[in-house]
Amino acid sequence: MRSPKDFFAPLALGAPAPVREIPVTPSRMIHFFDPGNEKMAAKVPDIAKKVDVLLGNLEDAVRADRKEAARAGLVSIAKANDFGKTQLWTRVNSLDSPWVLDDLVTLVTEIGDKLDVIMVPKVEGAQDIHYVDRLLAQLEARAGLTKPLLVHAILETASGVANVEEIAGASPRMQGISLGPADLAASRRMKTTRVGGGHPGYLVRTDPTGEDLNAGRTTYQQDLWHYTVARMVDACATHGILPYYGPFGDIRDVVACEDQFRNAFLLGCVGAWSLHPVQIDIAKKVFSPSPSDVAWARRVIAEMGDGTGAVMIDGKMQDDASVKQCRVVAELADALAADDPELAAAYDAATKEILG
Ligand SMILES: CC(=O)SCCNC(=O)CCNC(=O)[C@H](O)C(C)(C)COP(=O)(O)OP(=O)(O)OC[C@H]1O[C@@H](n2cnc3c(N)ncnc32)[C@H](O)[C@@H]1OP(=O)(O)O
Numbered sequence: 001m002r003s004p005k006d007f008f009a010p011l012a013l014g015a016p017a018p019v020r021e022i023p024v025t026p027s028r029m030i031h032f033f034d035p036g037n038e039k040m041a042a043k044v045p046d047i048a049k050k051v052d053v054l055l056g057n058l059e060d061a062v063r064a065d066r067k068e069a070a071r072a073g074l075v076s077i078a079k080a081n082d083f084g085k086t087q088l089w090t091r092v093n094s095l096d097s098p099w100v101l102d103d104l105v106t107l108v109t110e111i112g113d114k115l116d117v118i119m120v121p122k123v124e125g126a127q128d129i130h131y132v133d134r135l136l137a138q139l140e141a142r143a144g145l146t147k148p149l150l151v152h153a154i155l156e157t158a159s160g161v162a163n164v165e166e167i168a169g170a171s172p173r174m175q176g177i178s179l180g181p182a183d184l185a186a187s188r189r190m191k192t193t194r195v196g197g198g199h200p201g202y203l204v205r206t207d208p209t210g211e212d213l214n215a216g217r218t219t220y221q222q223d224l225w226h227y228t229v230a231r232m233v234d235a236c237a238t239h240g241i242l243p244y245y246g247p248f249g250d251i252r253d254v255v256a257c258e259d260q261f262r263n264a265f266l267l268g269c270v271g272a273w274s275l276h277p278v279q280i281d282i283a284k285k286v287f288s289p290s291p292s293d294v295a296w297a298r299r300v301i302a303e304m305g306d307g308t309g310a311v312m313i314d315g316k317m318q319d320d321a322s323v324k325q326c327r328v329v330a331e332l333a334d335a336l337a338a339d340d341p342e343l344a345a346a347y348d349a350a351t352k353e354i355l356g
């Protein structure tokens, strides 16, 4: 284990100093695209204007014989474009694959100054992050980078979940963690065949009302991902990094996608992946607090004065703890509104309605 005293020392001579705080910028949707797919790549400059994060995906969903084209495509897209405030991330191939070494060497050397975050799939434990941490430091030093690259882990193996706390705290580069429900289901030998979302067979049933065990018994579908998302959120919050829901594969089912994203938002996630353009607005809507929640939060903050003691607002007790929750909502709203005049106007209009 590294001593806490040198946790923030660069891991290679000449590498930039590690960050002490993870930058919290909007990342409601991490939009995946295949940089080797010409049709998708052509849409990237327009999509960049609508998303918080653009991610050039090199791993699963890119065919083995297209891996090099995807890597080269990402290099040329990054060199040819300035995406302004939209962050550029990549998902490299898994650490046991034949491609990841070239992914890291090429991307850091060629476009390390354009990339914000490197997403690492199938992370099993802190050892995987330590490997990437040192290699990135060596490559950053050689490329003369002045800003350290951050690392995002996908939680998609059973041992990754067992080790999620140590993964979250493995390096000052750790920016966040996403749930990877598809690989995680396979790794756990769950009997599902979907990419995220629920399953109609995973349910609870009300008690029988009489002799007939089938009569009048309501069933409620349960969330397969509740335990993992909640554990991931706690691990991330403990280490000051950001949790995300991952992919929702039923692109057509925009209703269930919104539900799954909202569950994650309410539990503490800051964003989710968009796999298709239709999921971008869903993530934007869900991961931006609603105007009525923002108005309420601002009202509680205003009425709570210095934030201590207890007051009654509309029949509901407010105290030091509820005002802290309201600050989470209000601060997120302010951060998002700073770059989005439409959202700012919606928040201010709702606030005016209840605060006058
Ligand atoms: C479990 C995991 O690892 S999840 C993460 C890995 N998976 C991914 O990254 C998947 C990314 N998304 C995709 O590959 C595609 O969206 C698919 C395969 C799901 C659907 O693709 P299509 O069948 O082409 O969808 P559809 O016909 O609705 O696309 C409409 C247009 O949007 C484009 N498009 C689709 N997805 C994207 C995207 N993610 N980014 C940019 N453009 C896109 C298509 O190229 C198409 O362009 P066109 O109008 O010029 O022909």
Ligand SMILES: O=CC(=O)O
Residues within 6 Å of the ligand: 060, 121, 154, 156, 179, 180, 181, 182, 183, 184, 195, 196, 246, 247
């Ligand atoms: O990579 C994502 C997943 O769900 O697997």
Ligand SMILES: [Mg+2]
Residues within 6 Å of the ligand: 060, 121, 154, 156, 180, 182, 183
């Ligand atoms: Mg996966």
